[in-house]
Amino acid sequence: DGGITQSPKYLFRKEGQNVTLSCEQNLNHDAMYWYRQDPGQGLRLIYYSQIVNDFQKGDIAEGYSVSREKKESFPLTVTSAQKNPTAFYLCASSISGETQYFGPGTRLLVL
Amino acid sequence: QKEVEQDPGPLSVPEGAIVSLNCTYSNSAFQYFMWYRQYSRKGPELLMYTYSSGNKEDGRFTAQVDKSSKYISLFIRDSQPSDSATYLCAMSFDSNYQLIWGAGTKLIIKP
Numbered sequence: 321d322g323g324i325t326q327s328p329k330y331l332f333r334k335e336g337q338n339v340t341l342s343c344e345q346n347l348n349h350d351a352m353y354w355y356r357q358d359p360g361q362g363l364r365l366i367y368y369s370q371i372v373n374d375f376q377k378g379d380i381a382e383g384y385s386v387s388r389e390k391k392e393s394f395p396l397t398v399t400s401a402q403k404n405p406t407a408f409y410l411c412a413s414s415i416s417g418e419t420q421y422f423g424p425g426t427r428l429l430v431l
Numbered sequence: 432q433k434e435v436e437q438d439p440g441p442l443s444v445p446e447g448a449i450v451s452l453n454c455t456y457s458n459s460a461f462q463y464f465m466w467y468r469q470y471s472r473k474g475p476e477l478l479m480y481t482y483s484s485g486n487k488e489d490g491r492f493t494a495q496v497d498k499s500s501k502y503i504s505l506f507i508r509d510s511q512p513s514d515s516a517t518y519l520c521a522m523s524f525d526s527n528y529q530l531i532w533g534a535g536t537k538l539i540i541k542p
Contacts, residue, residue: 419463421477
């Protein structure tokens, strides 16, 4: 089955710790995205990548980092510089920009 | 003023009613318009996709775009309790890899 997988489903972060969220797709899509969703709010773009080895900052990139070494994978690291990381994180991919397909999400909580 | 405005709701209607969900936008350059459905604690799923103006129908769902008024709508006929979810509108410019999102409307269908 083609799709997007995210892991883990839940992630707990201690203060000062960096954590990495996984996103993998087997749809052969060129573009991949990371969004943050806070309760009762829409999606805010963190980073996106149109091709391998290239990525751009979105609206709220501070405190986050990404890599795109393979077409299928786009991991997101939440660094200790992100002071309010508790949120629902969504990964998406698309062939072109118009329609994006989402993974099931990772819920990040701070201990 | 946000680029895309969407009433957060919640909108509560009885089963079987016709539901109307709306978004307004400020930038006349938007060409692609999408509606996503998001169940609680899940990733959004693409529901409807429309290019430029006009109507598009898919089963019980109809998407309308009125570019002259900068207004898009999603109609749901014969609403079911399983339609209870948050509905997000999104739009993009031509050849652009970023989507601009509404905040989402929470819809509750009462049995």
